[in-house]
Amino acid sequence: MSDFLHILDILRPYVAGIALLSGGVIVLIGASGVLRLPDFYTRLHAAGVTDTLGTLLVLLGLILLSGFTLLSGKLALVGLFLLLTSPAATHAVANAAHKAGLKPRLGTVKSQAPGEASGDPS
Template identity: 55%
Template sequence: MDLLVDVVGGGLLLFGAAFALIGGIGLIRLPDFYTRIHGAGITDTLGAGLILSGLMFEAGVSIVTIKLLLILLFLWLTSPTATHALANSALETGLKPRLADGEEAASTP
């Protein structure tokens, strides 16, 4: 049983670390600011989520687990707010996103 918990927790932790790393690579590789936001989004959502979930498994049922859950909730509440504030100020400052094939904005009827 302990072994199972360790394996699941460790697996989550490693997957989370991998996603964090992929997000970092995206931050470097993607071509312009608006696309880089999506790269940072990977680390903020699944990277943080999996790492903290892995730690929760390792901690077992204790106050530590609840604290980890609260940190995760807090991160998931604040990260879209910060991201939107950032993207919106970039847009208002006049930074133009680079779009595919110079297409016009599509919209729902």
């Protein structure tokens, strides 16, 4: 049993590294999505989804790194609040844009339409 725990302990930094790295990559993908996707809603989708997952992965990695301490408790709490607030914020922004009458861009993407770049959600 203690052997198993020992192995876990050896693995811990690697798992943490993988979590941190993948979290970072996911956030980067989200950022490129914000820049490249065609309209407001798709961009929000890219930002919202990746932010939640990416930051949670980063936090998971940090928790693994810090081990069973008060710090990881705090990090877990941060994760919990992010889990609550991040989707809510995305929802609020999308909702506001929808109420303000911003129509999503439908149909297939043929060419970049720079004029329609970013809707002003107000």
